Amino acid sequence: MLMSDTPRPFWQTVSLADMSREQWESLCDGCGKCCLHKLRDEDTDAIYFTNVACRLLDLNSCQCSSYATRFRKVPDCVSLTPEVLADIDWLPPSCAYILIRDGQDLPDWHPLRSGSPDSVHEAGISGRGRMISERDAGLLEDHLVEWPAEIPAGVARKRRKRPRRR
Template identity: 45%
Template sequence: MTTNKFWKQKKLSAFTAEEWESVCTHCGRCCLLKLQDEDDDEVYYTDVVCRYHDCRTHLCREYKNRCLLVPECLKLTPENLGNITWIPKLCAYHILHQTGDLPSWHPLVSGRPLPDQYKISPDVVSEPDVPEEELEDHIIEEDDND
């Protein structure tokens, strides 16, 4: 547990790069592939995870190059955080932006690793294993992955 609750004392835009990165719980939720309805722009989550997501460590295997390799991979910033309509409800950045605080289960608050229930399911399928035309069959309710 950190005694320096920087996330309560600073604006998001004043976080150091290290502080900003430490907010990410590596839950993997933003790495789930999403489909957008062409008619109404609604975004649907799938249980298919990005090809670069390491399901064992819950880290991106290409973190530094992720936006080059996957152009639609969005880099979260204090500036764009409020404009991302599809951001996962349990994303720590989203919660911090909405409430001004981190939840009790966040590792910076609890001093413990993220509980499994907040990570994406171990049953997710990796992108290379799902043909694009079958992605629709993998749509889930976002909370199904709790």
């Protein structure tokens, strides 16, 4: 058996909790799906995605237009941390944070693998062209969609028990 001299990528060797800020931030593929509004059924606890994006999301680039100050402008914006990931059940199944948390690898279209920030858009994984701003949406119930919850090609998913709500 031949040993490869090529080092393994950081996401395969460093735990989420031990990643540097730069490594952690680079896991985001820029799909924009985490910035979509979701609804939770009070009776079943089921999550329903909408195509309605936070007002700060640039609908073309799928990047936050005010990332550094987003918590001041959108107080309920969630800061993803390894600790928070343990209890989250509403991120899309293609999310790199979820994939790595659940012991999966990054798909080929992820920018860390492809070398291009556009690969997530080119692969049709992002919300580009499918989202509307909350400023224009009206009732969220009128904008329910399934595509953010779909498991795209190249993502092998292990089913994970849903965390208990507190």
